[in-house]
Amino acid sequence: MTNMQTSAQAASSEVLYAVEDHIATITLNAPQRMNTISGPMLNELAALLLKANQDPEVRCVILTGNGRAFCAGLDLTKERGDEGLSAASSPTTLDLRNTPPTVLQGMDKPTICAVNGGAAGYGMDTALGCDIRIMAESAKLAAAFVKRGVVPESGGTWFLPRMIGWAKASELIFTGRTLSARESLDWGLANEVVPDAELMGRARAVAREIAANAPLAVQAAKRMMRIGLNETFPDHVHHVYLQLLPLFKTQDMKEGIAAFMEKREAKFVGR
Known part of the structure; x- marks a missing residue:
């Protein structure tokens, strides 16, 4: 089954969605701002993740980004305007049930993050929320939260101790360090690292292997x-x-x- 977006849709959407060979590919599509995520973009991403999870034709999901970054974090410029993350909430209410980290954690469909470039802050947490991470050679994971005066707000404090142990998680979170793709592999945060040009081909190969099973x-x-x-x-x-x-x-x-x-x-x- 193929469900490819038209070029007109692709030009207007900040999150692209396509299904082919039982594989849904969701692409962050704001390369001009390194795929930083605004409030509306968060909602669109969550909705498409739910759509893939509910579609019986989809057996595996690939999440990636357009341009030189996977996701450089939250779009703080839009946060200061009318499209910010708090635009739809009051100071006393924050509904996290349908946000991307919660949706990712609850998905039954396997998820692969094809990390095409920098994944910083929210982008790093989103990558960690996927089941499998395949990283391009040029990609990086930047745990820069404490350098910005915040905590890993999207699951990092839950994922990292479970994935790499308390000591390594503490080192990464408390220093706000940036890991190269090879360092991410050494730390156990990436499944494999491939040349940039081979990233999507490799991600699709793994997705096809998963989709071939029951x-x-x-x-x-x-x-x-x-x-x-x-x-x-x-x-x-x-x-x-x-x-x-x-x-x-x-x-x-x-x-x-x-x-x-x-x-x-x-x-x-x-x-």
């Missing part, structure tokens, strides 16, 4: 990984079993077993 099983596995972060092993095993029971009844499980017995590639349909 989508309901992949999504159930991700759901169990997420739930397992906050439960005991006995409880987790029980919940895994409850997830397994409905999979036994799917057409895809029958196809997976048949393909294995017949020594052929399985053709999954998501049912």
Whole structure:
């Protein structure tokens, strides 16, 4: 299935969306300001993430950016105007249920961040919110929060201790250090680093590998990984079993077993 935006849509939208071969590609499209994110752009990104998660044709999501940056953080110039992050809220209310970090964390579809350039502040947290990070050689992760007088506001204080341990997370957050792509790989924050020109090709190759598997099983596995972060092993095993029971009844499980017995590639349909 292909659902490519028209050139007119692409020219007017700050977040692009396209679906091909069961892969949704969501692209931050404000290269003139290094893809810094305004309030309206946040809403659009969250809506498109939800759209991909709810589309039965989508089996994997790639998040990337246009231009030389993935995302240089929040758009503070717009924050001072009418399109800022607080434009739709009062000082006593802030609804975070449908913001990109929360939506990313709750998605059942696997997510790949193709980090095409600098990912700073909010951009770094957004990259960390994806399941897999593939970085271009020129890309960087900039944990510059404390250098701006703020904390990692979009999940970094939750992700980093779990991903790299307390000591390394403390070092990165407290110093506000910038890591190159290779350093990010060494620190365990990137899955792999590729030449800039090969970034999207590699991200799509990994996405195709994921999309070739039984989508309901992949999504159930991700759901169990997420739930397992906050439960005991006995409880987790029980919940895994409850997830397994409905999979036994799917057409895809029958196809997976048949393909294995017949020594052929399985053709999954998501049912």
